[in-house]
Amino acid sequence: MDMHLSGKVAVITGGSVGIGLAIANALAEEGVDIVMAARQGDRLKDEAAKVAKAHGIKTLPVVCDVATAAGCDTLIAATEAFGGADILINNAGSGSNETILEAPDEKWQHYWELHVMAAVRLARGIVPGMKRRGGGVVLHNASICATQPLWYEPIYNVTKSALMMFSKTLANEVVKDNIRVNTVNAGLILTPDWIKTAKQLTSDKGGDWEAYLQGVADEYAPIRRFGKPEELAAFFVFLCSDRASYSVGSTYHVDGGMLKTV
Incomplete structure (x- = not known):
């Protein structure tokens, strides 16, 4: 199935490993140029070179920490090397392990910055360029934990749930600009x-x-x-394409049936 994505530009946070890297490869296979962001510079540059060589597209590795305002600014500025982006995938994140009664404010704030404010800041910086390019797609990699929490990571549960709500409200704000925003809640990948x-x-x-x-x-x-990262990545590619043109403000569970409700 032709996804009609060739020639577009995608920004992927957490792009050097795991799900982010799988998404980078899947989009590159469709002819998308990729801006790959991650903190570990050597691994990021190595993987970006591999993606470019394997698929014959351009990649731009951007070493930054999107859990900080400065890191987001670095990524936004670097994206201008491609004249902006058509696709933004907020994928960077990690699990937590704590109890509510013992976790300090600093830990709550760190995950809030990583899972929520990174998405807010990158939307403010990249979506205006999407408007100038005629539209685009923003996807948020949240988690099944946003709707079905695990007891041992309450901060992860709460911040991923907030990311899902941010995605919905952003979708309502920018759909008039031909920009579609959706969330993917993955299970065990x-x-x-x-x-x-x-x-x-x-x-x-x-x-x-x-x-x-x-x-x-x-x-x-x-x-x-x-699930394999490549299985999840294929779903992201579909949502990036015009094949999903009527999908706006939705949350999709890709979880092998893990969600216990309807």
């Missing part, structure tokens, strides 16, 4: 972080990290497996 955690948790118990992950999938996902 097999990222390097999941593998790292599983190896740590099983290091003193025989090291069968794959069995641990299978147990997680069996417990939470009716499909009884983790």
Whole structure:
């Protein structure tokens, strides 16, 4: 299916690993030039070069921390090298582990900046350019935890829920400018972080990290497996395309049936 995305420009935060990197490759395969943002410069530059070579498109690695206003400003300014962007994917984020009664203000503020204010600041900086280009797409990678919280990461739950609401309200504001905004709530996706955690948790118990992950999938996902980053990335590509032209302000669960409600 031709997605009619060739020649467009996409900005992807958290673009050097996991879901963000999978989205970068999937969009590049469709002929999209990619601005890839991440904090770890060496890995980012290496992966950006690989994406460009594999798909014959242009990539621009931007080393920045979008959890800060300065980092967002760096990314916004760098995007102007492509004359702006047609697609913005707010993907940068990470899980948390705490209790509400013990987590300090500083931890709440960090995740608020990373999951919510990064999306706000990048919208303010990049959406005006989308208007000048005739329209665009903004996608937010939230989480099933935005609607079905996990007990051990309340800050992640709350900030991802806020991101989902921000996405909805932004969608209502910019749809008149031919800009579509949507949210994807993923379930269990097999990222390097999941593998790292599983190896740590099983290091003193025989090291069968794959069995641990299978147990997680069996417990939470009716499909009884983790999703691949490439599977989730394919859904993002569809939402970026005109094939999803009537999709505005929606939230989509891509979770192998993990969501327990309708």
